[in-house]
Structures are given as structure tokens and as C-alpha cells.
Amino acid sequence: MLDYKKLSGLYIHIPFCRKACNYCDFHFSTQLDPMDRMIKGLAKELRLRGSTPKSPIDTIYFGGGTPSILTEKALDTLMETIATYYNVSLSAEVTLEANPDDIDAEKAKYWKRAGINRLSIGIQTFNDKVLNVLNRSHNADQALKSIDLVRQAGFHNISADLMFALPEASDASLRADLNTLVNLDLPHLSVYGLIIEEKTVFSNWKIQNKRAFPSDLDYERNYRIVHEELMKYQYDHYEISSFAKNAHFSRHNTSYWLQNPYLGIGPGAHSFDGDNRSHNISNNQLYLKQLDTGKAHPIIEALSLTEKMNEYIMTRLRTHFGLDFVRFEEKFHRDIKSEHPMLIDQLCSEGLAFLDLNKLKLTFEGFLISDDICARLFFPMK
Ligand code: SF4
CATH class of the missing domain: 1.10.10.920 (Arc Repressor Mutant, subunit A)
Structure with missing residues (x-):
């Protein structure tokens, strides 16, 4: 049995999205109806995997999927359950991943009241043509407005996701994206090159030769542009895909990279107890069915x-x-x-x-x- 008494981070996977992005192989469903059942399931797993004495938690991360889909009631339920069964540090970093089209003034203010103190916003690019090819549910205008709205609500610890080596994009459009981000002066950026994962729409298009995708050389040239541009503006390239200003590192992700123990809740979520890894089944219905037995069923991967x-x-x-x-x-x-x-x-x-x-x-x-x-x-x- 895995031992999570000395936890550092808590990850909660919200396995729902409004639309399926053409490149994404994360675990999510676009059927939003079973949301209430899922929230009950997540709360149940949080309770079942809590320990006595309560595990100390230094970082909480709502990832997905799309956690910004959550209603106030749903997020309140999860936050209250965490506070009941875990010993959350007063200075905990509490991150929520948000998509620009979910963000409005009221929601941003509510997140602040609910105890979220860091937002990771899935911008990817400010180019509408590219956003369309990616099948994202937002446009460039919404992306810009979302940063404004969360700042007005009092968020300073903001990260944005940017992607490069994208179809329909160019070096010039990447430079324009970087320029926009640099002007927004965000403390943290997560920057990923497109990797064509199996069983995605992009992978099918590639197999069927339906569209040209950037080559490895394009990927490398784009990555170099990202690194060189962000260095000019005092970002620290502190991890392969992560850039921070003034040491605004993601404490949650850093904890993964430093191999601290963390607990992952929800379908497809991964955990590490300092020695061994485990993961939950990546299927919403089966995950909930397993919890109906009154026990969590993480699949343990004993490491040599x-x-x-x-x-x-x-x-x-x-x-x-x-x-x-x-x-x-x-x-x-x-x-x-x-x-x-x-x-x-x-x-x-x-x-x-x-x-x-x-x-x-x-x-x-x-x-x-x-x-x-x-x-x-x-x-x-x-
Ligand atoms: S919103 Fe995020 S998790 Fe959902 S399909 Fe798009 S990239 Fe994947």
C-alpha cells in the first residue's frame, strides 16, 4: 500500500471540456451531464485517501480537462472537503487552470474568495486562425480580456500557456504572440511545442496527409525563438517548458520535479508517495463505479x-x-x-x-x- 502521510501536493483532475482540442490526449469528456456525480466522486476519493493525522499540503492544483467549468457549488464542495481531510498550509499555493472563454468578472472574483491564489490560463496563441485549427473554444480577444478580468479581481500570480510549432503559424506569428505576452508582463509562462499524440485529430490528419505539420527543424527553431525572446525580458528558463520572472516558479510543478510526494485525485490522476507511483483509471464511468465499492482503486506501479x-x-x-x-x-x-x-x-x-x-x-x-x-x-x- 502506498503511504501518503508526508504529502506535499494535491492534484485534482476535472475531466470535462467544452470542446475537444485537435491535439489533446489528456483524459476528458465533453459530456458535461455527469458533473454532479463526478464532484461527489472526487469528494469521496479525497475523503477515502486522506489519512490520520491529516497529511500536510503545501500546494493544490485543479487541472484537467477544464477546471474553470466548475460551478461555485462544485468548487466549494471540493475546497471544503480538502480543508476537512487535509492539513493545508496557510501559505499554500492553490492553482486553477482556466480557459479564457470561461472567465468573467464574477467568476474571477468568486475564485479569489474561494481561496484560489494562482491561475494558469490556457491561451496557446493570440492568432485566431491558429486557434481555429487547434479547435480551441476561445478567440484572441477573449484571451486578452481574460487577463484583464483576473487582474481586476486581484490575481497577480498568473501563468499563461503558449504553444509553438503549430500548423498555420509562422516565426512571425510566434514572435507576435511572445511580444503580446511580454507586454502583459505575466510572472509565469508555460510554453509547449506541439507534439502529435496518437489518437488525436491531428494524428489522423497526419496519417491521412490532410495537413502539413511543422518539422523537427521548425520545432527547434521555434523553441530557440521562445528561449531567446523571453531571456531578453528577464524570464528565467527554469524548466524545459517553464519560464518565470522574479522567482515566480510554479511551486506545485517544482514539487513534482523535486520528487516530493503528491496525491492525484480523479480519473486518470497520477500519484507518487516518494517511492512508488500509482494512477487512477482513465474512464469517468469506471472511476465512479470503483468508488461505489467504498474504496479508492489506484493502480500501483512499483518502481525498481x-x-x-x-x-x-x-x-x-x-x-x-x-x-x-x-x-x-x-x-x-x-x-x-x-x-x-x-x-x-x-x-x-x-x-x-x-x-x-x-x-x-x-x-x-x-x-x-x-x-x-x-x-x-x-x-x-x-
Ligand atoms: S481544453 Fe485542455 S484538456 Fe480540454 S481538450 Fe483542450 S487542451 Fe485538452
Whole structure:
């Protein structure tokens, strides 16, 4: 059984969206009717997976799907259940992912009253033609207005999602998006290149040659534009896809990358108890049916020692916090530095990584090929 007494983060998955975006492979349903049942189910799982004494929580993250779909009653139910069964720190970071078309003045004010103190807004691009190809449910005007509205409601800790390497986009439109974001002066940006995932509309279009998609070279050139532009405006590229000003890092996501324990509630949500991972079934009906038995049914993925070491290497190298050789040796009794002396020298001399005291950190050039670098540092699976 997994042990969640020493939690750091709590993730709640809201598995509903108004529309299916053409690139998305997250778990969600566009059938919104079973929402009330789902909220009861989420509250039940929160209760069932709480422990005595109550687990301390430093960050809460409502992700999805589309959490901004939630009614006041639904969000109140979840917040009250969390407060009842978990020991939420007074300074907890409480994030809600929101789509621009869900945001109005009243809703933004309500979120503030409900205890949300960070918003992550799914903007993706300010180009209506591209938003249309992505099948997003908002337009550029709504995206701009949404930032204004949440600021008027008193939110300062705001993150926006931006995508690059998109069909119908160009280097010029990406630069225009970055320019708009920079002028909005948001403290945090999450920037993702399009990856065509299986079983998505884009994947079908690609297989059927219905549309041209950006190449790997376009992807790399776009990623470089994002990095170089945001560096000019004092954003810290602190994780492969994350940029922050004045240390406004996402505390919740940072906690994942530092391998702190977290509990994921809801269909498809993942958890980590510091040693092993688990996930819930990615099916709304079956998830609720399982809870009807009076027990949560996370599927446990026992990790071998080698998998744990490799995960540690991979998650640490994603960030500017870096791969800490001393912590690694304390945790796993293996000295990476002495196991890979030539490789580490080579990565540093090629400008892909650098040493910062006892840590190995990737440069931007290293971020570009981080998967290859990690694969070379990984311990072989037995
Ligand atoms: S709104 Fe988000 S979760 Fe929903 S389909 Fe679009 S990208 Fe996926």
C-alpha cells in the first residue's frame, strides 16, 4: 500500500471540456451531464485517501480537462472537503487552470474568495486562425480580456500557456504572440511545442496527409525563438517548458520535479508517495463505479531501484535545480560523477551542461536534446 502521510501536493483532475482540442490526449469528456456525480466522486476519493493525522499540503492544483467549468457549488464542495481531510498550509499555493472563454468578472472574483491564489490560463496563441485549427473554444480577444478580468479581481500570480510549432503559424506569428505576452508582463509562462499524440485529430490528419505539420527543424527553431525572446525580458528558463520572472516558479510543478510526494485525485490522476507511483483509471464511468465499492482503486506501479534512479536523473535535469550528485549518492548509494566522468566532461565542454558546485545542470542547448543526454546517464535496466 502506498503511504501518503508526508504529502506535499494535491492534484485534482476535472475531466470535462467544452470542446475537444485537435491535439489533446489528456483524459476528458465533453459530456458535461455527469458533473454532479463526478464532484461527489472526487469528494469521496479525497475523503477515502486522506489519512490520520491529516497529511500536510503545501500546494493544490485543479487541472484537467477544464477546471474553470466548475460551478461555485462544485468548487466549494471540493475546497471544503480538502480543508476537512487535509492539513493545508496557510501559505499554500492553490492553482486553477482556466480557459479564457470561461472567465468573467464574477467568476474571477468568486475564485479569489474561494481561496484560489494562482491561475494558469490556457491561451496557446493570440492568432485566431491558429486557434481555429487547434479547435480551441476561445478567440484572441477573449484571451486578452481574460487577463484583464483576473487582474481586476486581484490575481497577480498568473501563468499563461503558449504553444509553438503549430500548423498555420509562422516565426512571425510566434514572435507576435511572445511580444503580446511580454507586454502583459505575466510572472509565469508555460510554453509547449506541439507534439502529435496518437489518437488525436491531428494524428489522423497526419496519417491521412490532410495537413502539413511543422518539422523537427521548425520545432527547434521555434523553441530557440521562445528561449531567446523571453531571456531578453528577464524570464528565467527554469524548466524545459517553464519560464518565470522574479522567482515566480510554479511551486506545485517544482514539487513534482523535486520528487516530493503528491496525491492525484480523479480519473486518470497520477500519484507518487516518494517511492512508488500509482494512477487512477482513465474512464469517468469506471472511476465512479470503483468508488461505489467504498474504496479508492489506484493502480500501483512499483518502481525498481534502477527506474527510481533514472527518474531522479530525468526529472532533475529538466530543471535549473539540476542533478545533485550528493543527494543522489545519499538516496541511492551510487556516485554518478565517478560512474560517468568522461561523459560529464564532454557534456560540459560541448556547452550542453555545466557544473554548479555539486550539481549538473543543462544549458538551453542541453534542454534541446535532454532526452538523449538522460538516456546516456541512465543506469541500464536489469
Ligand atoms: S481544453 Fe485542455 S484538456 Fe480540454 S481538450 Fe483542450 S487542451 Fe485538452
